[in-house]
């Protein structure tokens with residue numbers, strides 16, 4: 001009897017990925033997710049709104065190249081709220097690589113303002129990135145997956161704030177934009193899951209809902225006095241904030257064969273905040 005090798009469930013060698021929100025703001029979640037995919041062998045295209053990425057991107061790009069496993073990081077400027085730009089960037093990547101295997105949609109903005117004081121323009125601005133931007137990224141990516149008949153996987157970054165009123169965090173539009181993302185994943189999973197007669201389809205769509213992560217976005221909240229670090233640490237069962245690196249494993253899981261039967265769902269990784 002032969003001794004079969006265990007399947008390389010988490011191997012992303014030769015696969016092509018897009019990660020939004022992965023270049024503009026220091027070591028945010030997007031860049032760390034991109035690093036994780038490259039560490040597993042993926043060729044990762046990082047999108048962000050800035051013309052040139054933050055210095056942290058170049059450090060990650062160098063580290064990925066030094067691994068020598070075929071994994072890589074490449075940067076593209078892209079405003080995810082602009083449909084034409086998102087479609088053009090996604091098409092360019094697909095034409096060049098003849099495939100796109102997965103997406104992590106992490107680009108988002110945040111605003112701490114009470115509901116009574118929220119300006120209508122600010123509501124529209126927030127939703128244009130956090131909801132519409134995620135929708136446009138997922139759709140443009142799926143379009144290429146369908147065209148190249150790739151049975152890909154899409155991971156939308158939502159938040160625990162999409163399923164609970166995040167205690168003491170006065171961000172009504174941000175929080176409800178994340179609830180919309182969780183619902184969007186279910187609908188996209190339903191639309192793109194079945195394999196059609198022409199061989200296209202078979203695309204999985206899930207969310208990751210993180211708890212508090214020590215990223216530039218959260219540091220800005222602490223610096224502005226909009227949140228209290230000790231309170232947030234005490235708000236979960238592990239008694240600490242998470243680091244963006246702690247989500248790499250979930251990203252590789254969702255974008256690899258390891259999660260082949262998971263779709264339309266929401267992976268909550270919050271140190272137990274929503275389990276009290």
Ligand SMILES: NC(=O)c1ccc[n+]([C@@H]2O[C@H](COP(=O)([O-])OP(=O)(O)OC[C@H]3O[C@@H](n4cnc5c(N)ncnc54)[C@H](O)[C@@H]3O)[C@@H](O)[C@H]2O)c1
Nearest residue numbers: 021024025028029049079080106107108159212213215217
């Ligand atoms: N930090 C947390 O505690 C936390 C918790 C739960 C969920 N999240 C989610 O994780 C994701 C990453 O957050 P983060 O904390 O790393 O934030 P961040 O601000 O550090 O990163 C967000 C990135 O998105 C980019 N971006 C914003 N608008 C864009 C646009 N229109 N087009 C392209 N790029 C754009 C920014 O330039 C930035 O690089 C977000 O979806 C956020 O809502 C964060």
